[in-house]
Amino acid sequence: MECKFKKQGCGGCQMSDTAYSDQLALKQKNTEKLLRRFGKVRPIIGMQDPMHYRCKVISSFGTAKDGSLMCGLYAGYSHKVLPIADCLLEDRRCAEVVQAVRQAAARCRYTAFDEDRGTGLLRHVLVRRGFSTGQIMVVLVTVAAFLPSSRQFVNELRRLCPDITTIVQNINSRKTSVVLGDTNKVLHGQGYIDDRLCGCSFMISPASFYQVNPAQTEVLYRCAIDMAELTGKETVLDAYCGTGTIGIAAAKRGAAAVAGVESNGDAVHDAIRNSKRNRVENIRFYKADAGRFLQQLTEEDEAPDVVFMDPPRTGSDEKFLSALCTMGPKRIVYISCNPETQARDLLYLAKNGYHINVIQPVDMFPFTEHVECITLLTKTRE
Numbered sequence: 001m002e003c004k005f006k007k008q009g010c011g012g013c014q015m016s017d018t019a020y021s022d023q024l025a026l027k028q029k030n031t032e033k034l035l036r037r038f039g040k041v042r043p044i045i046g047m048q049d050p051m052h053y054r055c056k057v058i059s060s061f062g063t064a065k066d067g068s069l070m071c072g073l074y075a076g077y078s079h080k081v082l083p084i085a086d087c088l089l090e091d092r093r094c095a096e097v098v099q100a101v102r103q104a105a106a107r108c109r110y111t112a113f114d115e116d117r118g119t120g121l122l123r124h125v126l127v128r129r130g131f132s133t134g135q136i137m138v139v140l141v142t143v144a145a146f147l148p149s150s151r152q153f154v155n156e157l158r159r160l161c162p163d164i165t166t167i168v169q170n171i172n173s174r175k176t177s178v179v180l181g182d183t184n185k186v187l188h189g190q191g192y193i194d195d196r197l198c199g200c201s202f203m204i205s206p207a208s209f210y211q212v213n214p215a216q217t218e219v220l221y222r223c224a225i226d227m228a229e230l231t232g233k234e235t236v237l238d239a240y241c242g243t244g245t246i247g248i249a250a251a252k253r254g255a256a257a258v259a260g261v262e263s264n265g266d267a268v269h270d271a272i273r274n275s276k277r278n279r280v281e282n283i284r285f286y287k288a289d290a291g292r293f294l295q296q297l298t299e300e301d302e303a304p305d306v307v308f309m310d311p312p313r314t315g316s317d318e319k320f321l322s323a324l325c326t327m328g329p330k331r332i333v334y335i336s337c338n339p340e341t342q343a344r345d346l347l348y349l350a351k352n353g354y355h356i357n358v359i360q361p362v363d364m365f366p367f368t369e370h371v372e373c374i375t376l377l378t379k380t381r382e
Helices: 020-038 092-107 150-160 214-228 245-253 265-277 290-299 318-327 339-351
Strands: 056-063 069-074 122-129 136-142 166-171 183-188 193-197 200-204 235-239 257-262 283-287 306-309 331-336 354-362 372-379
Touching: 020 339, 020 354, 020 372, 056 092, 069 092, 092 122, 092 136, 092 150, 150 166, 150 183, 193 214, 200 245, 200 265, 214 245, 214 306, 214 331, 214 354, 214 372, 235 245, 235 290, 245 257, 245 265, 245 283, 245 306, 257 265, 257 290, 265 283, 290 318, 306 318, 318 339, 331 339, 339 354, 339 372
Parallel strands: 136 166, 235 257, 235 306, 257 283, 306 331
Antiparallel strands: 056 069, 056 122, 122 136, 166 183, 193 200, 331 372, 354 372
């Protein structure tokens, strides 16, 4: 695979010059280096087709030398926009819609926001496509609440792309590198799209956390739920649950009862809506810090049989891990997007009564250095 934008400074795919089989071998080697002290590392699960897998695309607006509106990706460690129109990792339809947004915006005479001068309107466009449904959401991020000729923009974009499901304006007036602001205006459709994952239906709103590689997410979550060995009798805790994808799938796959805990209120709101749309009645969601929530369960002498944990790249803190060990669930399924911090956490758990049974890396992001890893831990006899 050859990326024509790499020489321009795009840092999106660090391994674009490496054959995919060699990428998998390297990721396997790196995972083994970090985790083999805990046991045998299973062969990494790769993709059959490792290109154009990103069903979420974010493109930033800029001004070309001739003054025209352009959009693309930031060059590494800069605010320089590279006019990338055909990324080999991005879903092809999403990429086409991004270019249609640029055309429609240009016809409406919208200009790119210049952070140094404080002029212009458009910051970013976010496009998401449902992997199984094909539904498409466009989120136009503006620095101001007023979008001139908004009806003309919507009509022009729908003329170019009749298959768009919903169009949302997001207002982000802050001086920040964060893409989305807190306010949304629905310009067309319902303001969200639907997708299916692990036999469940999920509603995806502009700020929803939803994995950008749904094909491999299905593989990742099915592996994790299989490791839990649910028989219909287990109580389950889904820590760092996000919008509830793992917990809802586990509730439908055989858990007796599931509790999901997440500190992000918007994610909890989405999780509750997703559980209702899937008619899952044996799950409850709580907005709370995961560590404090576990401490409270321990104080109340309530311990789940199985804990799924999917922390951020920084891993879990000692407060959470200490409460987890005190609680003593029979099985822990640890999903990590950073095997380095996972190794640190596994060492703590291994020293406090847990045995690592399974280590399974999964390639969620081909042509990048990132790798996900699932580990199964079981409580050792005291």
